[in-house]
Amino acid sequence: MQIEMKDIHKTFGKNQVLSGVSFQLMPGEVHALMGENGAGKSTLMNILTGLHKADKGQISINGNETYFSNPKEAEQHGIAFIHQELNIWPEMTVLENLFIGKEISSKLGVLQTRKMKALAKEQFDKLSVSLSLDQEAGECSVGQQQMIEIAKALMTNAEVIIMDEPTAALTEREISKLFEVITALKKNGVSIVYISHRMEEIFAICDRITIMRDGKTVDTTNISETDFDEVVKKMVGRELTERYPKRTPSLGDKVFEVKNASVKGSFEDVSFYVRSGEIVGVSGLMGAGRTEMMRALFGVDRLDTGEIWIAGKKTAIKNPQEAVKKGLGFITENRKDEGLLLDTSIRENIALPNLSSFSPKGLIDHKREAEFVDLLIKRLTIKTASPETHARHLSGGNQQKVVIAKWIGIGPKVLILDEPTRGVDVGAKREIYTLMNELTERGVAIIMVSSELPEILGMSDRIIVVHEGRISGEIHAREATQERIMTLATGGR
Amino acid sequence: MKTEQLQTEQKRIHFDGVMQKLGPFLGLFILVIIVSILNPSFLEPLNILNLLRQVAINGLIAFGMTFVILTGGIDLSVGAILALSSALVAGMIVSGVDPVLAIILGCIIGAVLGMINGLLITKGKMAPFIATLATMTVFRGLTLVYTDGNPITGLGTNYGFQMFGRGYFLGIPVPAITMVLAFVILWVLLHKTPFGRRTYAIGGNEKAALISGIKVTRVKVMIYSLAGLLSALAGAILTSRLHSAQPTAGESYELDAIAAVVLGGTSLSGGRGRIVGTLIGVLIIGTLNNGLNLLGVSSFYQLVVKGIVILIAVLLDRKKSA
Numbered sequence: 050m051q052i053e054m055k056d057i058h059k060t061f062g063k064n065q066v067l068s069g070v071s072f073q074l075m076p077g078e079v080h081a082l083m084g085e086n087g088a089g090k091s092t093l094m095n096i097l098t099g100l101h102k103a104d105k106g107q108i109s110i111n112g113n114e115t116y117f118s119n120p121k122e123a124e125q126h127g128i129a130f131i132h133q134e135l136n137i138w139p140e141m142t143v144l145e146n147l148f149i150g151k152e153i154s155s156k157l158g159v160l161q162t163r164k165m166k167a168l169a170k171e172q173f174d175k176l177s178v179s180l181s182l183d184q185e186a187g188e189c190s191v192g193q194q195q196m197i198e199i200a201k202a203l204m205t206n207a208e209v210i211i212m213d214e215p216t217a218a219l220t221e222r223e224i225s226k227l228f229e230v231i232t233a234l235k236k237n238g239v240s241i242v243y244i245s246h247r248m249e250e251i252f253a254i255c256d257r258i259t260i261m262r263d264g265k266t267v268d269t270t271n272i273s274e275t276d277f278d279e280v281v282k283k284m285v286g287r288e289l290t291e292r293y294p295k296r297t298p299s300l301g302d303k304v305f306e307v308k309n310a311s312v313k314g315s316f317e318d319v320s321f322y323v324r325s326g327e328i329v330g331v332s333g334l335m336g337a338g339r340t341e342m343m344r345a346l347f348g349v350d351r352l353d354t355g356e357i358w359i360a361g362k363k364t365a366i367k368n369p370q371e372a373v374k375k376g377l378g379f380i381t382e383n384r385k386d387e388g389l390l391l392d393t394s395i396r397e398n399i400a401l402p403n404l405s406s407f408s409p410k411g412l413i414d415h416k417r418e419a420e421f422v423d424l425l426i427k428r429l430t431i432k433t434a435s436p437e438t439h440a441r442h443l444s445g446g447n448q449q450k451v452v453i454a455k456w457i458g459i460g461p462k463v464l465i466l467d468e469p470t471r472g473v474d475v476g477a478k479r480e481i482y483t484l485m486n487e488l489t490e491r492g493v494a495i496i497m498v499s500s501e502l503p504e505i506l507g508m509s510d511r512i513i514v515v516h517e518g519r520i521s522g523e524i525h526a527r528e529a530t531q532e533r534i535m536t537l538a539t540g541g542r
Numbered sequence: 543m544k545t546e547q548l549q550t551e552q553k554r555i556h557f558d559g560v561m562q563k564l565g566p567f568l569g570l571f572i573l574v575i576i577v578s579i580l581n582p583s584f585l586e587p588l589n590i591l592n593l594l595r596q597v598a599i600n601g602l603i604a605f606g607m608t609f610v611i612l613t614g615g616i617d618l619s620v621g622a623i624l625a626l627s628s629a630l631v632a633g634m635i636v637s638g639v640d641p642v643l644a645i646i647l648g649c650i651i652g653a654v655l656g657m658i659n660g661l662l663i664t665k666g667k668m669a670p671f672i673a674t675l676a677t678m679t680v681f682r683g684l685t686l687v688y689t690d691g692n693p694i695t696g697l698g699t700n701y702g703f704q705m706f707g708r709g710y711f712l713g714i715p716v717p718a719i720t721m722v723l724a725f726v727i728l729w730v731l732l733h734k735t736p737f738g739r740r741t742y743a744i745g746g747n748e749k750a751a752l753i754s755g756i757k758v759t760r761v762k763v764m765i766y767s768l769a770g771l772l773s774a775l776a777g778a779i780l781t782s783r784l785h786s787a788q789p790t791a792g793e794s795y796e797l798d799a800i801a802a803v804v805l806g807g808t809s810l811s812g813g814r815g816r817i818v819g820t821l822i823g824v825l826i827i828g829t830l831n832n833g834l835n836l837l838g839v840s841s842f843y844q845l846v847v848k849g850i851v852i853l854i855a856v857l858l859d860r861k862k863s864a
Contacts, residue, residue: 349753373755387753390746392813401743402754404736412734455754 050111050127050208050240051076052097057106059092059264066092067103067264074209079231079241081251081272084261084284085474090244093261094211098123098130129202133214133472137194139187144169146186147201172200176230192223199230203239210234211242216250217472220335228254246474247501248277262286285476292479293507296486300510301325303361304494305377305463307346310355315341316518319355323463323494328485330509331498333538338518339498340382343465347379348372360462373402378456380449382467382498388452389440396422396436398451403458425454430480446477453484464488467498482508502531516540566806566822569855573826577833584836591715597828598717601821602776603795604802605728606656606769608820611803612732613762614745614812615670619659620773620799622681624792627652628777629685632694632787641703645778649771655681656770660763678796689789697785707782717779724772725821732817741765745812801848802827805855826851 052074059067067089074080082090095101097108099117108116110126117123120130138146144162147169153161169182178196186194195215202210216224231241231254243255251258252272259269260283267283281292306322316338323329331339344350346357348366357364359375366372372379381387390398399422400407407417422436429450433443440451449469456464466485470478485495485508499505505512512529514522514537522537578584603620610617631648635641655677662673697703709716732738740761743751752758773792781787805823808815830851834844 347753368757369753370755370757379753381753387747387749390743390750390813393742393746397739397742400739401751401756404739408736411736412730413736413739 050074052128052209052240053107053109054093054097055107055109057093057096057108058104059089059096059101060104065264067096070106070261070264070266071269072259072266073269074240074242075257076208076240077235077238078256079235079243079254081255081258082242082244082261083246083251083258083280085476088261088284089264090261091213094130094213094242094244098128098211124202124205124207127206127208128211129205129207129209130211131195131198131202131213131215133217135191135194135198137186137197139185141186142183143180143186143189143197144182146197147172147182147204151205168204169200172204175203176200176233190220190223191218192220192226195219195223195227196230203234207239209240209242211244213244214246214472215243216245216247218335222334224250246472248280249503251280252277260284281475284474292503294479294483294486296489298326298328298489298510300327301492304359305496306358308356308358310342310345310357311353312341312345312350313353315345315350316515319518319520321513321520321523322358323496325462325492325494326489327510328489328495328497328508330505330512331496331515332500332502332505332512332534333515335500337515337538339515340467342515343379343467343496343498346372347377347465349379373459376460376462378402378459378461378464380452380456380464380466380469382471384448384452389448391441392439394437394439395426395431395433395443395451398440399425399436399455399458402455406458421458425458429454429457429484444474444477445472446474446480449473449477449481453481457488461493463494463496465496465498468500469497470499470501470504502534505529505534506531514538565858566819566826566855569805570822570826570829573829573833573851577829577836581833581836584833589832589836591713591718593825593828593832594718594721595715596832597824598715598721599776599779600795600798600802600827601721601824602724602772602779603769604799604820604824605724605817606772607796607799607803608806608808608815608817609728609732609741609765610670610769611800611808611810612741612745612812612815613765614748615663615762615766616674616800616810617656617659617766617769618671618674618796619655619678619681620769621792621795622678622685623652623655623770623773624777624780624795625685625788625790626655626681626688627774628781628787628791629689629694629789631774631778632697632781633688635697635700635703636694641698641700645703645706645775648778649774652774652777653767653771656767656773657763659770660766663766664759664762686789689787691789693789694787695785697781703782704785705782707779707784717783720775720779724775725817729817737761737764742813745814747813798827801852805852826855 054070054072057067057070070089070093072093084090092101096103098120099122100120107114117126138149144165148165153165155161166182173180176196176199178200180189180193186197189197199210215227219227234241245251255272257269258272258275258280260267260280262284301324303322304325308320310319311317319342321329333339345352346366348368348371357366364375366375385391400418403421404413407414407421426433426436431447431450431454433447440448443451470481473481489495497508506529510526512524512526512534513520514534516538517540521540524533583589607617607620627648630651631644634644634647659674659677662668663670666673705716707717711719732741740751740756743756744758744761748758777792780791802823803820804810805826806815806819808819827848830848831844834847
């Protein structure tokens with residue numbers, strides 16, 4: 050299928066989201082669509098699949114002008130959209146998920162399970178997926194759920210699959226599996242639109258790339274004719290001299306130390322420390338137990354055994370309240386789920402852990418609250434019209450900044466950041482890194498969990514590698530390489 | 543984002559906010575106009591004062607329910623708490639306890655019953671609907687056991703106690719004054735203190751609230767206790783007004799309270815809503831009851847009309863947010 054979108058314009062209210070975007074997709078190609086958050090990628094794809102209607106512009110498919118009136122119609126014509134938030138019904142079986150809304154039934158309306166199973170099996174075989182059709186989809190890993198979605202798309206005979214951030218929650222192994230599948234699909238003439246922030250993947254899997262900025266197409270080119278720096282430059286419209294801002298660490302005393310900590314079934318015998326002004330990177334494969342570790346250190350879950358030492362004194366953290374009182378902040382990996390009150394103002398979000406500091410007589414001093422919040426909004430350059438804007442309406446990067454702001458407010462001694470730049474665009478990433486560096490200059494100790502190796506290498510002073518719930522190695526930043534970390538992360542020596 | 547975009551975004555948010563705040567007021571206003579056109583005596587001061595006295599009981603219960611619903615919970619046991627605490631208060635008075643002291647003890651009993659709800663929901667990890675459905679049944683049963691199914695009468699002639707449900711102060715019914723005082727205190731609690739902010743935060747996103755260091759369990763237990771306390775206070779007013787405790791008092795009061803909260807624009811999924819809205823919701827229900835009585839509509843039809851008004855209000859609210 051060949052798709053041609055020409056001069057697409059779209060406004061939401063008074064917001065001009067797209068102003069003259071052109072996009073072309075050839076049969077059997079993997080086409081990267083890149084741009085910062087808010088550049089208009091999703092809107093463009095939603096126009097293609099009929100969720101939104103363009104104000105102006107042409108869409109032709111195989112040379113014929115075609116406009117879909119809703120995503121279902123697009124799907125029937127062979128264009129499937131796999132969203133970042135997967136459409137999975139966790140309580141239903143894999144089979145039920147595959148045929149949701151497209152169940153095959155006899156004339157009497159009875160489901161023909163055997164027929165559906167055969168079809169599903171055939172599709173899974175083609176993708177070489179080995180998944181039981183009768184297990185609940187919620188029990189599958191995110192990677193497997195993604196495969197369910199792909200299989201679902203292919204069963205509708207999709208010729209074009211749009212994937213929005215498909216690897217955001219996948220393990221390394223699942224990513225390479227996904228790439229195998231994409232390569233196979235390509236051979237069969239299926240085209241893929243690949244939306245991602247991960248530059249390494251774009252260069253690994255894509256044939257062509259279209260870069261968008263502020264609702265316009267900046268460039269479309271063959272991936273072999275461009276490079277990392279050029280893409281970034283076109284995306285942000287300026288040169289990013291270094292991805293990871295430099296800093297000279299001045300390390301102080303151990304502020305936080307954990308000794309022989311274990312939580313049954315998650316991790317075992319974990320010991321490490323972090324000094325003031327230091328960034329300790331925690332690397333490892335997805336599911337190695339890093340997030341569980343951080344949750345237990347912060348008191349969300351209970352430690353079964355082990356000791357926590359803060360500023361040289363043995364202490365206990367039984368719940369998050371105690372952690373906050375002792376100067377710990379926790380930026381969780383899933384900001385929408387655990388970090389933000391989405392339908393609440395930025396002001397109230399930032400104020401939340403800090404309420405007592407401006408409620409001297411038990412009543413909130415609204416003036417002091419406003420000053421406090423304004424200061425943090427400015428300091429973190431959160432882009433918003435007003436502190437009353439709800440968190441939901443912010444871009445990923447700005448949402449993350451709100452979460453960071455609320456913890457900076459408490460004046461933390463130790464900050465735990467779990468995947469601090471997930472789903473954050475390049476420009477905001479850089480701002481978050483700069484902020485982390487500034488915090489360390491003021492003596493804050495940072496523990497950063499990240500699945501992005503370049504980020505671990507670029508930001509950490511020391512790197513701890515976790516493998517299957519145990520610390521498999523500790524490397525000084527100077528001696529660290531991607532290969533060394535991956536070896537430790539996969540259980541090698 | 544460009545500044546121009548940001549400004550339109552700001553305007554839109556502002557407009558939505560205003561609509562959300564004004565909706566219930568507008569509803570009440572229109573209702574009052576309709577009722578007073580159909581029967582001008584509705585607006586007579588005596589009737590208005592009467593209305594305020596009538597709504598006090600539902601008001602107190604609904605205020606407590608507002609906090610509960612803001613955390614994303616529900617309390618079906620408020621009517622049963624009212625009945626049980628009323629029976630106990632009446633029993634104490636009959637056996638010679640000073641009535642004022644009895645009312646205070648009754649409120650404490652209400653708070654303890656509410657606390658049981660709170661503990662079941664937090665420590666027992668039960669769904670609020672189920673937990674309070676069960677305690678509602680238990681409290682109702684205990685009331686029947688204690689009263690043996692008969693009203694408790696012979697509450698004496700204590701002046702203070704009689705004033706509480708029937709008296710007037712400066713020409714205003716005492717229950718109305720109690721309700722307004724409770725409203726002011728609770729409004730400050732909800733909008734001006736960290737406790738109120740935390741109430742919203744728990745309803746908005748409980749996990750995020752926990753990670754932000756909020757003592758979720760404690761706040762919730764306190765809120766269910768508050769709901770119990772306010773129910774008991776409403777029960778004392780009812781007991782004083784009827785000069786007796788009825789074994790079946792407060793039946794379906796929980797539903798009127800929930801209706802008032804919802805009419806006031808508070809979201810049943812928690813995190814959004816205002817106590818002023820609840821006050822308006824209480825007045826809307828009160829106006830309906832009072833107005834339909836004035837118009838001589840049979841009590842059977844009154845229920846139908848009340849139900850339809852709730853449906854319309856919620857439908858309009860849906861439209862607005864869509």
